[in-house]
Amino acid sequence: MNFQFSDKVTGLQASAIREILKYSADPEVISLAAGSPAPEALPFKELTEISKELLAEEPSIAFQYGVTEGYTPLRDEVKKLLAKRGVYNPEYDDVIITSGAQQANELSAKVLCNEGDTIIAEAPSFIGSLNAFKSYHVDLQGVTLESDGINIGELEQKLRAGGVKLVYLIPNFQNPTGNTMSWEKRQKAFELCKKYGAVILEDNPYGDLRFAGENIRSIKELDTDGSVIYSGTFSKILSPGIRVGYVCAHKDIIQKIVVCKQVADVHTAMWSQMLCYRFMKRYDIDEFIEKLHGVYAHKCGLMLEGIAKHFSSKIEYTKPEGGLFIWCTLPEGVTTQQMIDFCTTAVRDYKVAIVPGTAFTISDSDETRSFRLNFSTPTDDRIVKGVEILGKLSKEMFGE
Amino acid sequence: MNFQFSDKVTGLQASAIREILKYSADPEVISLAAGSPAPEALPFKELTEISKELLAEEPSIAFQYGVTEGYTPLRDEVKKLLAKRGVYNPEYDDVIITSGAQQANELSAKVLCNEGDTIIAEAPSFIGSLNAFKSYHVDLQGVTLESDGINIGELEQKLRAGGVKLVYLIPNFQNPTGNTMSWEKRQKAFELCKKYGAVILEDNPYGDLRFAGENIRSIKELDTDGSVIYSGTFSKILSPGIRVGYVCAHKDIIQKIVVCKQVADVHTAMWSQMLCYRFMKRYDIDEFIEKLHGVYAHKCGLMLEGIAKHFSSKIEYTKPEGGLFIWCTLPEGVTTQQMIDFCTTAVRDYKVAIVPGTAFTISDSDETRSFRLNFSTPTDDRIVKGVEILGKLSKEMFGE
Numbered sequence: 001m002n003f004q005f006s007d008k009v010t011g012l013q014a015s016a017i018r019e020i021l022k023y024s025a026d027p028e029v030i031s032l033a034a035g036s037p038a039p040e041a042l043p044f045k046e047l048t049e050i051s052k053e054l055l056a057e058e059p060s061i062a063f064q065y066g067v068t069e070g071y072t073p074l075r076d077e078v079k080k081l082l083a084k085r086g087v088y089n090p091e092y093d094d095v096i097i098t099s100g101a102q103q104a105n106e107l108s109a110k111v112l113c114n115e116g117d118t119i120i121a122e123a124p125s126f127i128g129s130l131n132a133f134k135s136y137h138v139d140l141q142g143v144t145l146e147s148d149g150i151n152i153g154e155l156e157q158k159l160r161a162g163g164v165k166l167v168y169l170i171p172n173f174q175n176p177t178g179n180t181m182s183w184e185k186r187q188k189a190f191e192l193c194k195k196y197g198a199v200i201l202e203d204n205p206y207g208d209l210r211f212a213g214e215n216i217r218s219i220k221e222l223d224t225d226g227s228v229i230y231s232g233t234f235s236k237i238l239s240p241g242i243r244v245g246y247v248c249a250h251k252d253i254i255q256k257i258v259v260c261k262q263v264a265d266v267h268t269a270m271w272s273q274m275l276c277y278r279f280m281k282r283y284d285i286d287e288f289i290e291k292l293h294g295v296y297a298h299k300c301g302l303m304l305e306g307i308a309k310h311f312s313s314k315i316e317y318t319k320p321e322g323g324l325f326i327w328c329t330l331p332e333g334v335t336t337q338q339m340i341d342f343c344t345t346a347v348r349d350y351k352v353a354i355v356p357g358t359a360f361t362i363s364d365s366d367e368t369r370s371f372r373l374n375f376s377t378p379t380d381d382r383i384v385k386g387v388e389i390l391g392k393l394s395k396e397m398f399g400e
Numbered sequence: 401m402n403f404q405f406s407d408k409v410t411g412l413q414a415s416a417i418r419e420i421l422k423y424s425a426d427p428e429v430i431s432l433a434a435g436s437p438a439p440e441a442l443p444f445k446e447l448t449e450i451s452k453e454l455l456a457e458e459p460s461i462a463f464q465y466g467v468t469e470g471y472t473p474l475r476d477e478v479k480k481l482l483a484k485r486g487v488y489n490p491e492y493d494d495v496i497i498t499s500g501a502q503q504a505n506e507l508s509a510k511v512l513c514n515e516g517d518t519i520i521a522e523a524p525s526f527i528g529s530l531n532a533f534k535s536y537h538v539d540l541q542g543v544t545l546e547s548d549g550i551n552i553g554e555l556e557q558k559l560r561a562g563g564v565k566l567v568y569l570i571p572n573f574q575n576p577t578g579n580t581m582s583w584e585k586r587q588k589a590f591e592l593c594k595k596y597g598a599v600i601l602e603d604n605p606y607g608d609l610r611f612a613g614e615n616i617r618s619i620k621e622l623d624t625d626g627s628v629i630y631s632g633t634f635s636k637i638l639s640p641g642i643r644v645g646y647v648c649a650h651k652d653i654i655q656k657i658v659v660c661k662q663v664a665d666v667h668t669a670m671w672s673q674m675l676c677y678r679f680m681k682r683y684d685i686d687e688f689i690e691k692l693h694g695v696y697a698h699k700c701g702l703m704l705e706g707i708a709k710h711f712s713s714k715i716e717y718t719k720p721e722g723g724l725f726i727w728c729t730l731p732e733g734v735t736t737q738q739m740i741d742f743c744t745t746a747v748r749d750y751k752v753a754i755v756p757g758t759a760f761t762i763s764d765s766d767e768t769r770s771f772r773l774n775f776s777t778p779t780d781d782r783i784v785k786g787v788e789i790l791g792k793l794s795k796e797m798f799g800e
Contacts, residue, residue: 003512003599003650003652003653004512004565005511005512005656006510006511006512006513006514006517007514008510008514009510009511009656009659009660012656012659012660013659035465036464036465039460039464042463042464044459044460044463047455047459047463048455048456048459051451051455052452052455055448055451055452056448059444059447059448060439060444061641062641063442063444063447063639063640063641063642064436064439064442064639064640064641065435065436065640065641066641099499099664099665099669100665100666102663102664102665102666103664103665106663106664110406110408110409110535111405111406111409112403112404112405112406113406114406114407114408115515117406128662128663128666129663131659131662131663132663132664135510135659135660135663136406165404199403239463239464240463240464240465241461241462241463241464241465241466241669241670241671242463242669242670242671243665243666243667243668243669250403252403253403256405256409256412259409259412259413259531259535260409260412260535262528262531263412263502263506263528263529263531263532263535264499264502264503264506264532264664264665265499265500265502265503265643265664265665266500266502266528266643267643268643268669269499269641269642269643269669269671269672270641270642271641271642271669271671271672272669272671272672
């Protein structure tokens with residue numbers, strides 16, 4: 001049968017990372033291509049212990065249906081945490097639990113955007129969100145991302161043109177670049193979006209993973225009437241496999257997201273939510289997060305050291321203060337195809353997997369000579385070895 | 401701030417059942433309004449035992465990211481089960497794991513339908529799916545549901561009019577009516593949809609819960625080229641709170657659903673999937689299902705007995721051979737408002753919660769004088785008492 005698919009999914013492709021990940025299935029391949037948190041920093045033992053207790057004490061809550069908004073005790077804990085961080089304002093905001101921040105971001109687009117409405121994203125940005133937006137057939141437009149955040153002039157120009165419903169930003173240790181938006185730019189972007197009536201979707205999956213520099217306040221903290229949607233997740237600090245995130249936004253927006261979540265998956269798995277709740281009750285989450293930082297600082301440092309030592313000096317790279325990623329840019333003049341060749345040769349011939357920048361462009365036809373490195377997932381040995389191998393290849397292909 | 405929501409969600413309301421469920425939060429209220437499986441039939445002990453083992457043996461699989469298609473060992477087990485039932489044809493079908501059958505149904509609409517495309521559903525039908533379809537701004541049309549399934553003449557008329565992308569059917573123990581589609585009608589509906597190029601979405605959450613009568617083959621068994629999408633779930637037999645369902649369809653359709661699932665929630669919670677897999681490996685799932693039937697037969701029988709004894713003789717009701725629900729219809733001439741009054745009086749003044757038929761109509765303005773009873777969730781005592789109370793009220797309002 002020849003199926004006629006909807007226009008919104010016809011152009012959608014499975015994430016380009018998947019092709020590279022296929023090579024990564026080979027255990028010999030050193031993968032610097034992942035997006036997972038550091039496995040040694042996840043509290044598997046504590047979660048396992050908590051699981052035993054909750055299943056012994058409240059099996060019927062864990063196994064039966066729950067409400068769409070989320071497990072109430074967890075919602076209350078997340079509200080407390082976000083209030084403490086200045087993100088949640090009980091006067092007009094509400095908070096619900098989602099199946100990962102991915103769902104929060106997807107449903108934000110669904111409730112706000114008609115087909116053809118404009119969404120602005122940093123260029124480059126996180127493929128999962130970009131594809132979520134595209135799956136609602138919106139007009140997705142990129143604004144250049146600089147080392148201190150989105151280009152404000154370009155942003156204003158696009159906002160002024162009209163039709164912008166949503167501005168999607170990952171202000172902390174952005175995926176894929178590792179860049180962090182300055183406080184100045186956060187304020188300017190907020191003011192501009194207010195002025196032109198666009199809602200900001202502030203995605204903050206990596207904010208907890210700051211291992212250097214000073215914390216910068218969330219854009220949501222500037223909000224006085226609910227025009228910023230804030231999404232977060234337990235994926236990077238407790239476990240990605242449990243699929244628990246949350247979204248804080250104006251009550252009216254949350255109400256619409258709840259209706260859409262109800263038809264999407266009814267509710268997030270109860271056991272996963274109860275795990276997060278009990279973890280937050282038992283441990284001081286901020287102290288716990290603090291303790292993770294050593295792992296990330298060490299691994300990032302190790303990778304940066306290797307890059308400085310081995311990479312062709314013509315390659316530029318970011319020096320993130322948190323998160324999971326380093327973004328490398330090949331010398332001027334290198335074409336998109338040459339960058340892809342570099343990535344493909346690395347995994348095919350040298351068994352080191354990295355993600356080509358094309359995975360993060362707004363449009364498939366956008367040019368890029370960058371690639372993404374992940375330092376959180378591999379072991380120390382593999383970071384050292386992987387970067388050394390990449391370095392050699394980079395010098396062969398692009399000179400000392 | 402005055403938010404402008406997308407057209408597709410503007411008209412969507414939270415499920416009407418929710419209002420009734422608010423009253424049900426009062427522990428004194430006898431709820432015959434639920435849609436949950438019989439709690440005493442769910443294998444909480446076995447699942448708890450399995451959970452301990454899997455977290456001890458494979459914590460890193462349970463807590464880390466998985467692939468969007470689902471946990472491979474579970475996919476393979478589900479494929480085996482569906483092949484055995486004649487539903488899965490490896491030549492052109494594929495099977496993935498979803499976050500409940502709800503997600504399978506929602507994403508089927510998303511990948512196939514543009515805004516304005518027609519989806520046909522039985523009238524009445526399951527609110528969760530109807531709202532999922534509406535959330536893609538399709539033209540949702542109802543076809544009268546009879547005791548042996550959808551009205552075939554009406555179905556053909558609507559198919560002939562053109563523009564029908566999807567025909568949504570719950571052939572076994574339908575929600576809300578408990579009706580089962582005859583084999584004859586299944587064949588006719590299949591042939592008509594083939595003829596007019598519409599895909600059938602066969603939703604089978606209750607098929608395992610047949611406690612009387614002869615099994616009727618799935619529509620998907622008639623399929624020879626992948627024009628039927630089949631969705632199923634572990635919610636009614638193992639646990640609804642774990643949120644695990646599956647969808648079997650042509651590889652091309654599955655591929656698009658995977659892309660949409662990736663942007664929806666990345667993957668279904670790993671622990672939930674591993675629980676289902678290990679349960680299927682340890683127990684003979686068909687034997688296990690067989691053992692559930694006694695519970696359902698007993699509870700349904702108890703409710704039917706009470707209805708026969710206490711209800712106004714002018715009320716008609718279905719006598720299901722499986723599933724969770726009985727559908728009652730008030731005497732001819734009773735208006736929609738009077739039906740709602742009956743339901744509201746029952747919960748407010750007599751503390752018995754039931755679901756008004758308006759929760760299941762295709763359009764908010766459709767008339768109905770029916771209501772839904774659930775026999776699986778309440779205890780025996782509560783079934784007996786609840787039906788007696790409803791019976792008294794029904795005689796007061798509608799005569800002996």
